[in-house]
Amino acid sequence: MTQFSDKILTWYTRHARQLPWRGHPDPYAVWVSEIMLQQTRVEAVIPYYERWMDRFPSVHALAAASEQDVLLLWEGLGYYSRARNLYKAARIVVDQYGGELPRDLAPLRKLPGIGRYTVGAIASIAFGLDVATLDGNLRRVFARVFNVAVPADAPAGEKILWALAERHLPKGQAGDYNQALMDLGATICLPRRPTCLLCPLRGLCKARALGLQEQRPVLKPKAEVPHYTVTAAVLQRDGKILLAKRPSKGLLGGMWEFPGGKVEKGESLEACLAREIREELDAGIRVGEPFGVYRHTYTHFRITLHAFRCELIDGEPKPLEAAELTWVLPAELGDYPMGKVDRLIAERLQ
Numbered sequence: 109m110t111q112f113s114d115k116i117l118t119w120y121t122r123h124a125r126q127l128p129w130r131g132h133p134d135p136y137a138v139w140v141s142e143i144m145l146q147q148t149r150v151e152a153v154i155p156y157y158e159r160w161m162d163r164f165p166s167v168h169a170l171a172a173a174s175e176q177d178v179l180l181l182w183e184g185l186g187y188y189s190r191a192r193n194l195y196k197a198a199r200i201v202v203d204q205y206g207g208e209l210p211r212d213l214a215p216l217r218k219l220p221g222i223g224r225y226t227v228g229a230i231a232s233i234a235f236g237l238d239v240a241t242l243d244g245n246l247r248r249v250f251a252r253v254f255n256v257a258v259p260a261d262a263p264a265g266e267k268i269l270w271a272l273a274e275r276h277l278p279k280g281q282a283g284d285y286n287q288a289l290m291d292l293g294a295t296i297c298l299p300r301r302p303t304c305l306l307c308p309l310r311g312l313c314k315a316r317a318l319g320l321q322e323q324r325p326v327l328k329p330k331a332e333v334p335h336y337t338v339t340a341a342v343l344q345r346d347g348k349i350l351l352a353k354r355p356s357k358g359l360l361g362g363m364w365e366f367p368g369g370k371v372e373k374g375e376s377l378e379a380c381l382a383r384e385i386r387e388e389l390d391a392g393i394r395v396g397e398p399f400g401v402y403r404h405t406y407t408h409f410r411i412t413l414h415a416f417r418c419e420l421i422d423g424e425p426k427p428l429e430a431a432e433l434t435w436v437l438p439a440e441l442g443d444y445p446m447g448k449v450d451r452l453i454a455e456r457l458q
């Protein structure tokens with residue numbers, strides 16, 4: 109036990125957050141919560157976690173679901189590959205491991221969506237193994253306490269931070285140690301304006317002693333986020349609306365959308381939409397009234413989407429680029445998982 113781990117564990121005995129997945133002996137619950145918590149704040153995760161555990165209380169229940177149901181329940185939480193991977197991994201766990209998450213690190217790490225961070229969290233919290241982990245909160249705490257000036261999101265910085273997490277890991281208490289650091293990072297050692305006066309590590313914290321806490325962790329400069337103008341068609345026929353399912357890999361994979369695409373240089377919105385529908389569905393449309401303008405920021409780009417009411421004038425739409433097409437009554441749009449912008453369009457149609 110180092111001074112660092114002693115202080116953080118003592119603090120945790122009094123300040124651990126009460127979270128719905130804490131104190132839960134079920135590795136499945138720990139696994140679901142850790143996947144949901146990736147890139148997402150605890151407050152946003154809690155209602156999703158509770159709905160999820162009601163609907164899929166076990167790995168068997170999840171494996172028996174359809175991907176559409178899984179994505180629908182995840183809708184709004186973002187980073188949908190997490191849901192797709194969790195679902196794939198649940199099926200593997202049921203088929204190959206009799207429904208029990210493997211306790212050994214190597215097979216655990218091979219499951220879809222489980223990287224080094226998640227292995228550490230599951231192994232330490234659910235199985236009580238002496239394994240370190242490093243999420244954004246832990247990374248920030250270590251970079252500050254040990255004043256790591258190498259970029260934390262570069263391989264060299266990551267190596268230093270993982271080594272620190274491992275060096276201070278107290279034998280037999282890895283689960284509490286990891287969760288204590290997650291809690292400290294989420295409640296005290298905040299990205300901006302950490303409340304150092306309340307921090308159990310303030311006496312050890314090198315960045316604080318140098319007044320550098322807000323400059324740690326150092327991160328690589330971010331590339332500028334590009335902006336795209338895109339169009340989408342609200343194509344109606346016999347009271348039904350056309351939806352396209354995105355291919356299962358990539359951004360919003362497996363989610364449904366109103367078909368359309370990116371405007372090219374010098375192209376009008378209407379010309380773009382007619383071209384996209386011709387290319388993607390092999391059909392001709394008349395672009396009608398504007399339906400709405402929607403803005404959204406994804407991780408690596410921003411979009412402004414212009415939706416138009418459209419009418420089919422030739423050809424029967426075919427899924428040339430989409431995984432599937434379907435005509436849906438407005439009242440049924442809620443049964444189809446969608447990204448944020450498409451959901452806003454769907455809600456207006458309902």
Ligand code: SF4
Nearest residue numbers: 297304307310313321
């Ligand atoms: S003293 Fe401040 S900067 Fe250092 S670990 Fe604590 S909260 Fe973070």
